[in-house]
Amino acid sequence: MEAYLDNAATTKVKPEVMDVVKIAMTEMYGNPSSLHRKGVEVEKSIKEARKIVAKAIGGKDQEIYFTSGGTESNNIAIRGMVEATRRRGNHLITTKIEHPSVLNTFQYLETKGCKVTYLDVDKRGFISLQQLEDTIAEDTVLVSIMHVNNETGSIQPIKEISQLIKRRNKEILFHIDAIQSFGKIQFNVEEIQLDGLSISGHKIHGPKGIGALYIKKGVKVKPIVTGGGHELGIRPGTENVPGIFGLGEAVKLIFTDQNQYIKNISSLKNHFYSWLDNQLEGVTFNSENNDSFAPNILNVSFSGVKSEVLLHSLEGEGVFVSSGSACSSKKRGYSHVLTAMGLKDEQIDSAIRFSFSDTNTIEQLNYALEKIEKHVSYIRKIMKR
Ligand SMILES: Cc1ncc(COP(=O)(O)O)c(C=O)c1O
Structure with missing residues (x-):
């Protein structure tokens, strides 16, 4: 998948x-x-x-x-x-x-x-x-x-x-x-x-x-x-x-039906957010799951996990995410956005952006969440050694 x-x-x-x-x-x-x-x-x-x-x-x-x-x-x-x-x-x-x-x-x-x-x-x-x-x-x-x-x-x-x-x-x-x-x-x-x-x-x-x-x-x-x-x-x-x-x-x-489109992407974000919030330890949300935030973007820091390491581990499983914005991620250095928000270096260093669209399915999200759980715990274990 x-x-x-x-x-x-x-x-x-x-x-x-x-x-x-x-x-x-x-x-x-x-x-x-x-x-x-x-x-x-x-x-x-x-x-x-x-x-x-x-x-x-x-x-x-x-x-x-x-x-x-x-x-x-x-x-x-x-x-x-x-x-x-x-x-x-x-x-x-x-x-x-x-x-x-x-x-x-x-x-x-x-x-x-x-x-x-x-x-x-x-x-x-x-x-x-x-x-x-x-x-x-x-x-x-x-x-x-x-x-x-x-x-x-x-x-x-x-x-x-x-x-x-x-x-x-x-x-x-x-x-x-x-x-x-x-x-x-x-x-x-x-x-x-x-x-x-x-x-x-x-x-x-x-x-x-x-x-x-x-x-x-x-x-x-x-x-x-x-x-x-x-x-x-x-x-x-x-x-x-x-x-x-x-x-x-x-x-x-x-x-043609913008309300439905927004509902679709919001429900994907909601599902993803709730799972991470309830099932995984050491997760900090740099976005919120409410009306003050876009219905399709979720920025999350996984403590003790460098975002680039997680990004490439997930890529190996066919899960594609971003460690900040695509336009600036090829440049070394911290995200200017998270820096302006005053986030700690460790939080910035471990931030991943998930962004959804109506071409995604709940099955794809569940698959991604399973792989996130697997790789986050593996990377944390290695880092502790
Ligand atoms: C907020 C924002 N502004 C501008 C752009 C640039 O748009 P384009 O890729 O069409 O040049 C992007 C693309 O990532 C964006 O996210």
Whole structure:
């Protein structure tokens, strides 16, 4: 048996998604910019996909721009909004637990003369609204805060954050990285009063290399790539048609019955959490099993067990997990997220992220739990010698 429990890193593409990707490659291969029938039919289907994404987040079709993924969406939103608002001020706010596609973008902007405040998080992984309020200044132009953290699943209170920002100054732009929350948490961009939002296809059973960016109508964004007029000039380049079709289908599959989808993944997390909580000694949860955390992510430390040793032991049994985020795990060093939460070195060193999707079954989870029990006790025994 195999148990792929690394769905926050990426997900398996659903068969329905593969079907539409294939159509885009074999039948509907025209360039959407072409004036003939082969192009026009593709353009029409891209419009459909845009509509599906817009509806899923409560935005308008014209507010959705297709990109090459979450990283590019974050870059266009942050750099593009800063470039367009530079004359109003140059103070920016983000958090210490962002994904590298956000953190490194802010670090880049610092080299260009921007002042950036990186908000702290508490030991549960949440920012302080008071610190945010105290940090907002006359020259603040942009706040970018992740919705769901990719390592622990903590959900920042984006509605309260948005209300606070807009109460202080309506002109301050608010962008969220919703790459881990899209599909798994219900939200509406208009209700929250967002100016920008990033999503990625491969976290929701869509293809890799496709994403979308929501930009509220009227918000100015300077493109970071120069080219033709595709995506209203915000993201020039011939469209990734197979990716766009695939993303549209992946979104449709979840949002046809999002409540059920959330129920499915929550019950998997609940099962896994309860078993670990009741059956295994020396387990510390770095995520919680409640509404303040994503329904699909569980970060756990197994005392006395180095995460990399456990990860590779489990891999040998066909159980795939992560020791922190996939994007940073190849780099040596501690997780910046768990460090910002103030966890002890030993806890960080033994942290494993389990992340579920509706392609997992209870049987797979039970298989994984059996192997976890086996290897955790074995590693602990060896370490004691
Ligand atoms: C929170 C978060 N933001 C951004 C990204 C980057 O998305 P992509 O892989 O589509 O570039 C990821 C991917 O791991 C993520 O988890």
